[in-house]
Amino acid sequence: MSDIRELREKIKPNKSDSGDGKSISSIVVAVQMIVSHCKKLKYRKKIVLVTNGLGTIDNDELDQIAGKIKEENIDLVILGVDFDDPEYGVKEEDKDPQKGKNECLLRDLAEGCDGVYGTLEQAVAEMDIPRVKQVRPTPTFKGFLQLGNPEEYDTAARIPVERYFRTYTARAPPASSFALRSDIAPGPDEGEPSTAALTDNEPDGEGGKLTNVRPLRSYQISDESAPGGKVDVEREELAKGYEYGRTAVHISDTDLNITTLETLAAMELVGFVQSAQYDRYLHMSNASVIIAQRANDKAALALSSFIHALFELDSYAVARLVPKENKPPLMVLLAPSIEPDYECLLEVQLPFAEDVRAYHFPPLDKVFTVSGKVMTEHRNLPNDNLVDAMSKYVDSMELVEKDENGYALRYMEIPRLTKSGSL
Template sequence: MANKKATCYILNVSHAMSLYPDNVFSKSLQTITCSIEDRVLAGRKTDLVSVILCGTAETKNSLAESTPGQYENISVMTPLLMPTVQLLKDLSNVTTAKESDKPADGIIQDISLLDALIVAIDIISTHCKHLKYTKRVVIFTDNKSTIDWLDLSDVSEMLKSNSIEVTLVGADKKELESPDCSEVVKENYEHWDKLIGSCDGDIADLEEAYAQTQIIYAKEVAARPSYRGFLYIGSPYANTNFLPISINTYLRTKEISLPSTKKVSSLSEGPTKKVEQDTKYILDIENEGEQHTSEVQVEKHDIQKGYKFGKTILLVSNEELSMSKLETRKEMSIIGFVPSKQVPRQYLFSNAVVLTSGIVRVEQSSNALATLAEALYETDRYALVRFVSNDGAQPKLGILLPELNEISPILLYFDIPFDQDIRKYKLKTTVAPRDVDSESLALMSDLIDSMDLDLMDEDFLAPETIFNPIAWRFKTAIKTRALNENAPIPDLDKRFDDQYKLNPFIESRINDIEGKMLEHFNIRKVQEKGKKRAFGQINDSEPVSMDDILDTASSDSRKRPNVDTDTLPALIQNKVEAIGLTVPVEEYHAMLARTDDDEDVVEKANKLMHQVIITLLNRSFGNINYKKAISCLAALRKTCAAEDDASRYNSIIQEVKSWCTLSQLDSPRREIWTMLKENGLGMITNEECQDVDIKDVTKEVAEKFWNEIEEKEPETENNDDDERFDADNLDDLF
């Protein structure tokens, strides 16, 4: 199997590693842990890891067992295996050795680091043998300890013969540049440089290696073609005159998916918690003379597919399905060429696919693709193609568009929708283009100019530096929870601030324009309304007045509990659920005063009061219910103005105006219209209420409400030629 890897990490755990002021050992351990975490998350069986600790009090390796007295103080945590979460947990418990007695000359004794490298070579050569592996040893250590370099040449030959690369991550590499660097450090680095130079390795600084593990990077994807075949100019199945071009296609863009979850059981006590899904089909059969039904299991091969045709299920057998299936053959054929302006950008809804030359006549195919791409670019056209990925697959309609780069022109493929895939909506604009004033256009132009990203650094929000924050947080949470089940979900890294927060430079440029736009467009902040709202929560300065209660007669017993006394507290205590026609105002205020309801009591009470008002008017014999309807409207208007629900009242009062039939001069309903004027129950203006839904209802607009003859707006031409017949409206024709 190709791309197999074998990596051995050697970590110096001697006490000297804990003496550095900048926590060298912790950074070394964290660098190894981060590297292994990525491998565990990827879950590749061919990416093997081994961890070796050098400088431990105990000895645990195969070479020490076979040759007593040698390779001591070296412990192999794990042989070359696929890394697991248990290895990460074991690494989190690794610490440096305890402080030992220092020698009289002050020089730290040999830590057998070269012996640890020999142990790593033995582990790799034993497991990989002569198979094709990418073999590597990574050493994390300092160089202030003396090392026995007598076997340097032998170790170098072992590395060459086994094709093993060595990377040294030095905790004190920067000391080489200092004039006060000790001779021991210089000598060790000279020998390391000689050894690593013989096996094409590298020497890195610990800070640089640690910083590399903190970088967010994109996963490298193996270049596997998504389609192998021919691009035909002219279909080979329709005529004999066609030109085949050998192609391979590769996905350029594809939406990243989060790690998939597995179904496991929390009750399992064995080595595995995996849960297998078992599906069975049950048929309910009614037994004669019995009320209950019996269940009979049906085998899968006895089940047929059915399609709904209205309320009828139409059964279709597998044979009939196979006969109705469209027979297609694998191809990508150019149907024709269209101007690029005829293909809207929103129709490119699929992933981008790059076309390259295939394995047949590579040079000629490459020239043909480049020539076609350049010709499409010069003529400003796209190629319309019919694409079938495999024999029997569903045909797709796509386009080939050209892209010029520094190397050569290339072709990109995109799926485009069929007519049934396109959602055709008729959306109304808030303002006609001809009605846009010059000041608005100037403000918007200034806003766009001030937020131009070309004024900032070229790397700001560059595609190569924008990563998916959800994927990063998801993977980081999995890594953290694997080591600590009670760890909190990590916050987003500050490196994602550019995607979520306005850049300070841009913010400073738009401050002046922001104020002008708020004033010009009369923009106000929308007050969010919670799911549950009690009366008086928005405007506490205007509480409910007891003087608004006209009488306390009994309410309709069919809609609320019986009330023993004629007081508002009694209504509240009985928990009014509805508003009757007898004492609607009292019950309306009683419902508003409730605090035990999970619903928005203001919205609920206003809806019920609306129904009561319309019912009173429709059931009124003459003007018998007019006064009661007026008192309901007065209570509703006051509440709606106080609770930012003015748009509801304005629509209700318009409905009442329509009910008055003012177009008939002798209409008896004009009496209530007169009563509305006398009580001032017109529309609520934007000066009386902060409801953003009535920001356009000025005093002038409210005054026009009292005009009995309304001005008709000119009718706009409505072209419904594109509308299609809706089968759901068929019943309306009868």
């Protein structure tokens, strides 16, 4: 944001309506700056000219300028205030003849370099339309979808496939460059290695409210004999451990190397299951798509046959996936997906039988703030009236009548359901 504010102060629009042809001069200067900075490197080069079209424009060198813009592969966008655009339905009444002539010259310049020419009203309206950025997909696995071991059996089937993300969590970039001075945390909790330290030699943000931060990581353990009940430890003194239930199991580097499973990258089919017997809550990851190897018609035909077989039998396939060599294997589910012009396998990760997932939920009777303060009165917590009403509601569902001392008098009879022989 500071760069944008600085740019706003440096860029000043030209308010002169005299015939000095500054719109064309500004394009020439912009081309020179881009050429001197970018040279022959790969950049996305773009010039945007916003003008009212007044003044006199010299058209002697427009062809040379358009040729230079096209040669340097620069995108030129010309936006005019109240420029006539029949396609968009904009036409200025009582237009200055000189402005009409300039519009024709600027339109010819944009068309000569394969640029974009339009009225400013259309540009403002299109700002409300979101632009979807097309990204090049990166495969997360390239290998074989195989049934059987091809090294032991000649009848083993192998299909060259590729794996891409189907759904992926898109997170907003965190605002970690600046922080408010009043929001500096007092210190890390036990076992949580994270703090933020201010840098005194870096410039503050707008009005001194924002300041740059740098990460500072520290580790602490409980020690009753130390001041404050905690003592700092170095990272080299830490040991790796794995959580098993409520117990931390320590494994040394030597033992860890022994237990490392040597695997080869592959996707091996291990079984099939009916779609009605699979529950969707077993999904453990984002969804991916499995497609045939690109430019391989034989693989595409084989994978299509496998997809249609699963679809006709209303079944899913269970496979053992190793994305890369010496990576731990994953159990995945493969489901057929058939569209009018697209076929693929949808893949999600399955849990192992020994998987233990710990989920922590916030307490129902208190709220913890960011600074660690405990609040017992909050808009998300029930007050005394709600607690009393819920207590009476639960008591009203009691099936036992009690006296004043709380002793049971009699139990309510539950009517038995009998089957009638006549309808």
